């Protein structure tokens with residue numbers, strides 16, 4: 001998973017990200033993630049809100065969103081990503097680099 005978008009990723013993180021289902025649901029241009037079911041995340045941090053206005057687009061809310069989207073938006077179509085706290089931190093740290 002090249003990380004020409006956002007910050008460079010360490011090999012374990014690259015493998016971890018590539019193993020996640022999100023690459024089938026979200027697009028991050030310049031990476032293998034080319035899903036269209038969910039919003040394009042290439043310039044995620046250029047958005048004020050996430051979940052179509054459900055919450056402010058902050059690091060804390062992104063962490064909560066990936067951990068349990070229903071905590072911020074009932075009835076949304078994104079599943080909870082059942083990953084460890086460390087992985088959630090790594091995912092959130094990557095997401096906030098998507099300017």
Ligand code: HEM
Nearest residue numbers: 020021022025037038039050051052066076077078079081
């Ligand atoms: C680690 C994995 C994932 C991450 C980091 C992630 C990240 C995100 C983020 C940041 C948003 C908010 C985007 C915005 O509103 O601008 C979002 C929304 C969404 N994601 Fe994911 N996602 C992941 C996995 C998935 C998967 C596996 C699916 C499909 C089964 C999915 C489907 C969606 C959908 C449908 C939305 C829009 C929800 C709504 O507005 O109601 N995501 N995701």
